[in-house]
Amino acid sequence: MNAAPLPLPGTLFGRDGRFTVQLKFATNASVFANFPTGTAPPDRSEFDGLVLEVEDRAYQLSRCRLEVEEAQVDPRLVFLDDVYDFSALFREHRMVDLRRVFHNVALVIAQKDQVSPQFRDYTANTVYDLSVYKRFFADQEAMLRKEPASVREAARGALLRAQRTRFFDFMDRGLLGLRQVTASFDDEEHKRHGYYFRRHVWEYIQGAPFLARTNLKPRGYAGDSHMMEMIYEDAFKGNSVFSMLLHRHPLASAAARAVRNRRTMVPLVLRRVQREFQPLPPRGFRFLSVACGPAFEVCDLLAEEPEPEHFHCALLDQDTEALATARAGIQRVQRARRRKFSVAYVNESVRTMLKRADQVDRLGRFHFVYSMGLFDYLTPPVARAVAKRLLELVVPGGTLLIGNYHVDNPTRRYMEYWMDWTLYYRTEAELQALLEDAEAASAELFFEDTGCQMFLQVRKPG
Ligand SMILES: C[S@@+](CC[C@H](N)C(=O)[O-])C[C@H]1O[C@@H](n2cnc3c(N)ncnc32)[C@H](O)[C@@H]1O
Known part of the structure; x- marks a missing residue:
């Protein structure tokens, strides 16, 4: 507050x-x-x-x-x-001056003159097709209105199961068309056409909880912990069958699957690093998640690890609500396992690390430091400075792992046009360049299964 x-x-x-x-x-x-x-x-x-x-x-x-x-x-x-x-x-x-805000209306409206004719057609066709789908689903649901709740729910479930593939195929074809029609655009054109597109499909976006949240950004940024929870949860949500399908479709995209993949991948890397330091006393293996969000992968780790007392974990995030969600999840695991874990919650921005020189004194050093879903938001100079600071927090022989979406992320235009979600994409060389000056025993780059997210793993000399 x-x-x-x-x-x-x-x-x-x-x-x-x-x-x-x-x-x-x-x-x-x-x-x-x-x-x-x-x-x-x-x-x-x-x-x-x-x-x-x-x-x-x-x-x-x-x-x-x-x-x-x-x-x-x-x-x-x-x-x-x-x-x-x-x-x-x-x-x-x-x-x-809120009156001045309205001066911009004319400017924004005039931007439509710079929308390509092919893109106008694409948008008009998309809106028409969506409105037909919406109408058909609404008609089906209208027939169910007088049914008892249990019948209605069962029928909704049947509709979702029966029509999901058809609707998802329709959306996928639409996104392929989007990639084709925008293929030659530069950044400015993408921005202008994205805005134009969202104004047309706003009615549909609003109904689908995930799309609505990425657009409205109630905490001021895309990728907040609640959006991450929706991605991890990957379930139907919304007030109608049509909205539920539209909510769920982006959660099936390659970029969303990549988020779920890192949930399983991070504990695997962590365990590999942990083996290199065994044996360690209780709370001896220290790890830090930077921009932890809901920290679901930490909950998984603590739920499954036979001896979670060996861990000390620090969770850092700029957002108190993200930390509250992480804390609630970890407390649930504690209660279920009737054990107490050693966890520190750090409410801080990585930008603070850049301003202060006492971060090792404040946070200590860690055997494993990782950051998922943060570098995608950092400009190259900030990303380089943060990466360097994070490496300082790693003990000799420890590992730093940084995730970043690749420039060829196939979900990129879906995110930009439908979700108003823009990232700093990097090539392999650009990600490696973040730590090119650092002293490292080894540096490795790898991808998760969808291929849209890559990871830079750097081992500090022992
Ligand atoms: C896309 S989420 C990723 C969350 C988590 N690492 C995961 O993979 O599920 C991004 C998180 O980064 C946090 N974040 C963004 N900028 C940050 C900053 N400058 N310092 C610390 N945390 C930041 C946000 O609050 C949010 O919780």
Whole structure:
């Protein structure tokens, strides 16, 4: 949770004079006004404006009204002519002019003139086909509306089983067409056409929980721990058969299978590294997952390992919700096994590692450090710096493992156009280059079974 932002000084002015106020953040579009030098004007008093002082700047806001609320100590100011973003103003000291946002509408609309005719046809055909599918499924479900819940559920299950292959084949053919029609585009063209495409299929995206989340990014970024859970879970979700199929289809893609593959692959590599250090005392084998997300592979490891007491595990993530999910999963395994594991949860961004020099003192060193689903979001200079820092955390003879999607990921356009999910893809040489200057006993590059995700495994000299 974010702490409450500090109050800001201001002056209200209007027919009845000027009033010095202390403004407190209330909601995104309103503030509370405290009158430190006298009693507040009566409920529903209107003012011509408010001058707000933020650092060394003064912003003039437009007409507003005071509203006294029983549950609040201070009256609320609501704005009558404009909508302001007080979250940005109080938290980031940034004034967002929401009226200006609408100036962009015309610009964005004009972008459609730069959409290729072939892509327009492709989009129109896709939308038509999807709407026909949706209609057919909706008709089937409408017939079931009056059935008892158990009959309805069984019939939905039957529909899903019977139509899954046909619908998935239809989607796969559509994605093949997408790759063909966009094959010659540069990055800018992909962005423009992706936006155009998503506006057309938005109705369908919204219904499918996975697609909706990758697009809406409720935590501010794609690939949050809840999206990862959906990928690992790989189940039908949604309010209709059509939405359930559309939710499930991306979870069957090569990129999603690659995520599930690393869940089994990481414990295998970990065990190989562990064997190199045996015997070790309890909690003697130390490993660190960087950008751990829900840490399902750690739960698997702790659930299956005959002697989990030999591990000490550190889980690092910038997102407290990801860490909470990881903790809940590990606690479930602890309860089931009636054992206590040694786990440290570190709420930190890898960017902090780049700023501070005391990371070994704070975190210690580890026999095995790995990072899955992080480097795909890091620019080359940041990725290089982070990789170097991670290697510093490895004990002599220990191993660092870094995952990254390959430039030839066949799901790339699906992710970019449907999911608004863009990654830093790398070639083999680009991934290896992250640690080319590092002192390593060995460096190995390998792929998981789908071939869309590669791993750089570096062993530190003993
Ligand atoms: C795609 S998920 C991968 C999660 C997990 N490693 C897995 O394979 O299931 C990415 C995770 O990276 C975390 N993350 C992104 N940027 C980060 C940063 N700069 N520092 C630490 N964690 C970060 C996110 O919070 C998210 O949990």
